[in-house]
Amino acid sequence: MSFQQDPYGTGSPYLDGQMLVAMPGMMDERFARAVIYVCAHSPEGAMGIILNRPAGNLNMPDLLVQLEIVPEPERIHLPERVGRIQVLMGGPVETSRGFVLHSPDFHLAQSTLPIDDGVCLTATIDILRAIAQGRGPQQAVLALGYAGWGAGQLEHELQANGWLICPADAELIFSTPAEIRYEMALRRIGIEPAMLSMDAGHA
Structure with a gap:
């Protein structure tokens, strides 16, 4: 075959x-x-x-501060669910780039790729800004790099x-x-x- x-x-x-x-x-x-x-x-x-592959001690609030999406003093005001988003080592290619797998209740024109009924991929910084503001998807994981x-x-x-x-x-x-x-x-x-x-x- x-x-x-x-x-x-x-x-x-x-x-x-x-x-x-x-x-x-x-x-x-x-x-x-x-x-x-x-x-x-x-x-x-x-x-x-x-x-x-969890990304060691790195968590989503840390990442948002590192990327200057959220100033350190504002970190305490992040929506509670931001802290529950897993940060993963997504693979050995482009490890400094972030890829967000997320539920289909969030979509950015020209940026979000629907993969199947329950999962989409967005790899622009705009989704991180939306997550920080509480406008992001209900479910998400962030991966650094890909295979x-x-x-x-x-x-x-x-x-x-x-x-x-x-x-x-x-x-x-x-x-x-x-x-x-x-x-x-x-x-x-x-x-x-x-x-x-x-x-x-x-x-």
């Missing part, structure tokens, strides 16, 4: 709006145990956001069994703690994480 004939059973030859879950044998350390939401996938390549693949590269990794494909949903992206997204994504496709361990014994 060729790539064009939908070898992954998703109903489309492309994986926009799906999640990739790294197999235990993933050779690239940058993607070990990664869960990646695929934002764009075409014959030219693919890009996605790693969902389970990228050249033409045919992701297809090759899939055929080499580097990734499992998992249907995405807003709950897993916005509401599940980053630390357990890997296990939750595996369970969504009926796999117990222990079953995938490279050290697992035989039944």
Whole structure:
């Protein structure tokens, strides 16, 4: 079966709006145990956001102050939900750039890319200003950087069994703690994480 004939059973030859879950044998350390939401996938390549790498001690209010969107004295007046927005290390490409995955209740003309029914991507500073002012989306995560693949590269990794494909949903992206997204994504496709361990014994 060729790539064009939908070898992954998703109903489309492309994986926009799906999640990739790294197999235990993933050779690239940058993607070990990664869960990646695929934002764009075409014959030219693919890009996605790693969902389970929290950005250390960096939080959304810190970031808004660092970017001078909010002066430090105003930080205390930020809407409460701003502090609940997760900041992630989204991938090794353009790590100084921010990408916001968010619910579809917020849209900026020319800037917001709807990916599927429950998730959009906006990568301009205007969405951060809106979030700071309480006008942003109800649900959001901010990623610094992204994961990228050249033409045919992701297809090759899939055929080499580097990734499992998992249907995405807003709950897993916005509401599940980053630390357990890997296990939750595996369970969504009926796999117990222990079953995938490279050290697992035989039944």
